[in-house]
Amino acid sequence: MAHDDAPKLDAHYWRQQIRSGQWRQHTSGLAEGYVQCNIVILPATYAFDFLRYCQRNPQACPLIAVSEPGDYRLAALAADLDIRTDVPSYRLFRDGVLERELTGLTELWQDDWVTFAIGCSFSFEQALVAAGLEIRNISEGKNVPMYVTNRSTEAAGPFSGPLVVSMRPMTPADAIRAIQICSRFPAVHGAPVHFGDAQAIGISDLARPDYGDAVTIKPGEVPLFWACGVTPQQAIMQARPAICITHTPGHMLITDLLNQQLAAF
Amino acid sequence: MAHDDAPKLDAHYWRQQIRSGQWRQHTSGLAEGYVQCNIVILPATYAFDFLRYCQRNPQACPLIAVSEPGDYRLAALAADLDIRTDVPSYRLFRDGVLERELTGLTELWQDDWVTFAIGCSFSFEQALVAAGLEIRNISEGKNVPMYVTNRSTEAAGPFSGPLVVSMRPMTPADAIRAIQICSRFPAVHGAPVHFGDAQAIGISDLARPDYGDAVTIKPGEVPLFWACGVTPQQAIMQARPAICITHTPGHMLITDLLNQQLAAF
DSSP states (O other): OOGGGOOOOOHHHHHHHHHTTSOOSOOTTSSTTEEEEEEEEEEHHHHHHHHHHHHHOTTTSOEEEEOOTTOOOOTTTOTTOOTTTSSSOEEEEETTEEEEEESOOTTTOOTTEEEEEEEOHHHHHHHHHHTTOOOHHHHTTOOOOEEEEEEEOOOBTTBOOEEEEEEEEEOHHHHHHHHHHHHTOGGGTOSOSEESOSGGGTOOOTTSOSBSOOOOOOTTOEEEEEEOTHHHHHHHHHHOOSEEEEEOTTOOEEEEEEGGGGOOO | OOGGGOOOOOHHHHHHHHHTTSOOSOOTTSSTTEEEEEEEEEEHHHHHHHHHHHHHOTTTSOEEEEOOTTOOOOTTTOTTOOTTTSSSOEEEEETTEEEEEESOOTTTOOTTEEEEEEEOHHHHHHHHHHTTOOOHHHHTTOOOOEEEEEEEOOOBTTBOOEEEEEEEEEOHHHHHHHHHHHHTOGGGTOSOSEESOSGGGTOOOTTSOSBSOOOOOOTTOEEEEEEOTHHHHHHHHHHOOSEEEEEOTTOOEEEEEEGGGGOOO
């Protein structure tokens, strides 16, 4: 099945498709209205440090749920969820280095592994589109451009590193509306962290993002910068844990939570 | 010095008074505008479980900061802060049982202790008063009434127990305004969790609170219920950690953060 032909069905349907191996592609646009999560799985020895890192950097690492050690369920996200099978593609890192991609964790699973589910920009992009705003990376069919900034995150134990941001250009009027809308959703990165002068946060050339694709910035538009879920991935690479599992970028965990349930008010 | 004569000075002044032993009373009304925090100190072996408990119950346990293990500083709250000396009165619990109150921790301090600073209702009460709302426990000079509900918190490791709420009666118009204002402050318990029918959350008699003092409910007013910082204390008693330090109720940590810095939008 091609991605563009994906039926408009709910989170449970897509989790079943993924669990049974019938869907291995990225999850952008699937199960519209439902929260999708970034996934980090670490041994319990790293879990308190990483949880403290997320607590200290809530815009970059907005935690939606944390599992009990060894428990592959996350009932707060979906009653039937099994994190060993419900992500379309996983990445396995040893000592901070990518070793390989995996389609499941059932055989690897260890009884001290802790799963962290972190909010994702898909949720706030949907809220912005629903409000009639144009999201340039969506309208140009590109991956959102991401940049490593000169701002440091707050360290916790071995976890530290620069803040990574995603960028979406808007007119000032749309930017103000976007700030209002995203402020309602702190669990999915919240309001932007900066707008305008890219050099002020250490970005030398918007046309050359560190991750993702460059997008058009039209006359009269300003770039808006949001804290990005690539930030915790960089912190993990820096900490070099003996083993770590993440989702493959874009291949998220689809939950039964509705984006609107995350609204702070 | 009597509490009513306390000078209107800033957080740093009051922390120095407390550190030098010149102030051992409760901190309500001191350092107006500055964030005060509930304090929980636990050995590192309990820290990941307790941090996960807070993450799962953010309205009852809104985390403002977590220390590195063994570090008695909390620079995110104040550059000069020393948690061993900067709380006017501490409580020492062994196996979940109150053993005694202390005026300092310098001699007891262990290099695996982790400090959790949790938001406090003083901050949102100040925001409500600033908006012209009457807070009954303040106008009647009483401690806010608190009730154990029939709602369970989300457990994490050994930490579990009922949700405890504080109650403030208001007219419907003031209640609506209070919900709007408190929604801006998720780091200090946020919006109420319930209003109206007390029996619906397992409270049989508002005139007999489980903690604090009963307050007058006038004709036409409804009771509003907020998640309360006594909730994590109950969870700690339930978990029976070998050792645990908290502040003595009302005797909070005064930080250099401004209440307005906690506003979500």
